[in-house]
Amino acid sequence: MNTEIEKLTQILKNSNDIVFFGGAGVSTASGIPDFRSSNGLWNEKLKINFTPEQLVSHTFFMRYPEEFFKFYKDKLIYPNAKPNGCHIALAKLEEMGKLKAVVTQNIDGLHQAAGSKVVYELHGSVLRNYCMKCNAFYDEKFILESNGIPTCPKCGGKVKPDVVLYEEGLDNSIITGAVKAISEADTLIIGGTSLVVYPAAGLIDYFRGKNLVLINKSTTSADNKADLIINDDIAKVLSEAVNKL
DSSP: OHHHHHHHHHHHHTOSSEEEEEOGGGSGGGTOOOSSSTTSGGGSOOSSSSOHHHHTBHHHHHHOHHHHHHHHHHHTOOTTOOOOHHHHHHHHHHHTTOEEEEEEOOOSOHHHHHTOOOEEETTEEEEEEEETTTOOEEOHHHHHHOOSSOBOTTTOOBEEEEEOOBTOOOOHHHHHHHHHHHHHOSEEEEESOOSOSTTGGGGGGGOOSSEEEEEOSSOOTTGGGOSEEEOSOHHHHHHHHHHTO
């Protein structure tokens, strides 16, 4: 493992245009469960007769908003979560001028909380919510404190989280920014993601740089393309490597 950390540290030293592409595994050390591991959200036994994917679909949100918000508030918002070693290490790398962007599938806002400035949130954020009628903005506290279906006090419209649900498309401007960052990077670090959620996972195909690094506890579909693979906890690995710089 020490050899792998040394290799990663050397790559970070020699890189000036790093992009980090991350998934749910980035936030597990902050107490937010991932989705697809054995203990993940998608493997929980639910009391109601729907899969988690169905519960966070656009159809379910429109048809059964009360059930949607019960699940959403209970399973997707973590108001007490704090940035972990991975978030902090990435913010440090950006401060050094080495990391140019974070592209994340996460919706928890922890990269920004750690100090990262350039963050492309592919799937939106639980911290932003909008009235579907008048577009008024509300934070996550408004959602958590609402009873039943959150409704806009200004116009009575339903308030929707700014999160990309199943059946919804990604934001074009976010995709454009993420693609540009990845295609211009000299090093792409992929971490905490099993790379099975598309179209997000397909963005890594735009990488044309020299170093592809994969840090994930399990194998991924991109392992055969990687220059360095570290199967370990990403918060520990990135903290160690960045602290050695």
